[in-house]
Amino acid sequence: MRHFDLCIIGSGSGNTIVDERFADLNIAMIDQGIGPDAVFGGTCLNVGCIPTKMFVLPADLANSPYEAARLGVDLTFNKADWPAIRDRIFGRIDPISAGGEEYRATAPNVTLYREHARFVGPGTVQVGDGQLTADRFVIAAGSRAVLPEIPGLDAVTAHTSDTVMRIDALPQSMIIIGGGFIAAEFAHIFSAFGVDVTVLLRSDRMLRHEDDDVSVRFTELMAERVRIEPHARIRRVDPGETGGVVVRTSHAGDLTADLLLVATGRRPNGDQLEVTAAGIDLDDQGQVIVDKYQRTTVDGVFALGDVCSPHQLKHVANHEARVVQHNLLHPDAMIESDHRFIPHAVFSDPQVAAVGITEAEAIERGIDYTAAVQDYGSVAYGWAMEDSRHFAKVIADRQTQQLLGAHIIGPQASSLIQPLIQAMSFGLPAHQMARGQYWIHPALPELVENALLSLKFDD
Ligand SMILES: Cc1cc2nc3c(=O)[nH]c(=O)nc-3n(C[C@H](O)[C@H](O)[C@H](O)COP(=O)(O)OP(=O)(O)OC[C@H]3O[C@@H](n4cnc5c(N)ncnc54)[C@H](O)[C@@H]3O)c2cc1C
Numbered sequence: 001m002r003h004f005d006l007c008i009i010g011s012g013s014g015n016t017i018v019d020e021r022f023a024d025l026n027i028a029m030i031d032q033g034i035g036p037d038a039v040f041g042g043t044c045l046n047v048g049c050i051p052t053k054m055f056v057l058p059a060d061l062a063n064s065p066y067e068a069a070r071l072g073v074d075l076t077f078n079k080a081d082w083p084a085i086r087d088r089i090f091g092r093i094d095p096i097s098a099g100g101e102e103y104r105a106t107a108p109n110v111t112l113y114r115e116h117a118r119f120v121g122p123g124t125v126q127v128g129d130g131q132l133t134a135d136r137f138v139i140a141a142g143s144r145a146v147l148p149e150i151p152g153l154d155a156v157t158a159h160t161s162d163t164v165m166r167i168d169a170l171p172q173s174m175i176i177i178g179g180g181f182i183a184a185e186f187a188h189i190f191s192a193f194g195v196d197v198t199v200l201l202r203s204d205r206m207l208r209h210e211d212d213d214v215s216v217r218f219t220e221l222m223a224e225r226v227r228i229e230p231h232a233r234i235r236r237v238d239p240g241e242t243g244g245v246v247v248r249t250s251h252a253g254d255l256t257a258d259l260l261l262v263a264t265g266r267r268p269n270g271d272q273l274e275v276t277a278a279g280i281d282l283d284d285q286g287q288v289i290v291d292k293y294q295r296t297t298v299d300g301v302f303a304l305g306d307v308c309s310p311h312q313l314k315h316v317a318n319h320e321a322r323v324v325q326h327n328l329l330h331p332d333a334m335i336e337s338d339h340r341f342i343p344h345a346v347f348s349d350p351q352v353a354a355v356g357i358t359e360a361e362a363i364e365r366g367i368d369y370t371a372a373v374q375d376y377g378s379v380a381y382g383w384a385m386e387d388s389r390h391f392a393k394v395i396a397d398r399q400t401q402q403l404l405g406a407h408i409i410g411p412q413a414s415s416l417i418q419p420l421i422q423a424m425s426f427g428l429p430a431h432q433m434a435r436g437q438y439w440i441h442p443a444l445p446e447l448v449e450n451a452l453l454s455l456k457f458d459d
């Protein structure tokens, strides 16, 4: 049985840990691969953040005639050349994945295993037919798409985000089950490309974890482009008579489509890694339990990213990887992860971005807060855009003026949110942030300035 100084399981953010400072360690890296082709490099690069955003860009263009017409420009959307878009995107991504694998496979102090791993005892991992041991482990095994228990689902082709970006041709129609991040982004992508999209929701709204004002507005705006079925009650799924699927519901009868996309959340992979065989504890959500140093319940075993975090976001996985990297190198001077103000963005149309608490959470926690909603159309650039649909909402502590939450729905939301993340991270009070700096006129960040100035404080 081979023994290593360090074993890293997962080549997503886990792959960022090993650099020249680890040159004197004998390292095993294990990755079974991701997506239909079991590629190297994890979710974000291959089947997550990067390809989705590369599809969003042409989708935004395909959707632009609608906006252009409002402003007096006559554009026509003719068609999306799906194979060309798909092949351009993966023609750029696949070589990066292959190059990353080659780099790791040829590193003198790294042994790369491209197989499924599972713990069989403390400090011992089964990899394919063999076993290995290591002094220290990093569990960076990510998460996987969950398929809900719907009768018949296993007898139809149910796409997930892992497969839907590589389909041969655009379908004419698509049913999406779920109303979260992935549903919101793919509903935009495929409807912009001309696909007839139906979204089946368990609740009454898409993005229901966002601030209520945002999720209500998002659902209204998305409903102009796709069919949304709230409170959908799915009885079963069957293959369609001429291909595709039939989703049988008890609220709207049988719904048919050429393609079914399931986007109902992702489950951490600690169970399949059988971490409990090594004494590593999982919580009731299946996440590997870690402390503030990213240490699991077993000495010498760290975890990071989706496998241990309620925030399944790449910037969180990357942050935690930097913490783990430091703590491996400096076991006597460990640093803590900073999970205070974790932002997120949904790259749909409209975009949504948020950081901190929602207004409902402020009420639930009994916080003495003040909130302000600022419409895009109320600032110069938004007025020039003739925007009447989008807004920013800020929530602050009424006494300290510290920002507690920020929520933006509209163009460039994912960029506009950044100064608000900065203010929260560095403790900048709202009015000081608004008046302590220039805001370029007539640029869109004046939306943030005016939202801050709209907050009413006691003094
Ligand atoms: C469609 C989609 C879009 C997304 N868009 C965004 C976005 O815009 N912004 C954002 O911040 N986040 C986004 N995310 C989330 C983001 O991709 C993840 O949070 C992030 O990639 C997690 O990184 P990780 O290192 O924890 O895991 P991963 O990158 O998933 O790496 C885990 C690796 O471990 C391997 N592995 C798992 N189990 C085993 C095992 N037992 N044996 C061997 N190998 C194993 C897997 O094959 C995988 O390669 C998106 C996710 C999806 C699905």
Ligand SMILES: NC(=O)c1ccc[n+]([C@@H]2O[C@H](COP(=O)([O-])OP(=O)(O)OC[C@H]3O[C@@H](n4cnc5c(N)ncnc54)[C@H](O)[C@@H]3O)[C@@H](O)[C@H]2O)c1
Pocket: 148, 149, 177, 178, 179, 180, 181, 182, 183, 185, 201, 202, 203, 207, 263, 264, 265, 266, 311, 312, 313, 344, 345, 346, 347
């Ligand atoms: N832009 C981004 O940062 C981005 C983009 C995509 C994915 N992600 C990450 O990936 C994760 C997974 O995305 P997701 O959209 O699959 O999950 P999600 O948690 O965002 O949404 C899941 C949706 O499925 C619904 N649902 C759950 N079980 C269901 C069932 N049995 N029947 C019907 N509906 C059901 C939920 O009500 C919810 O609407 C996200 O939570 C996010 O962390 C991030």
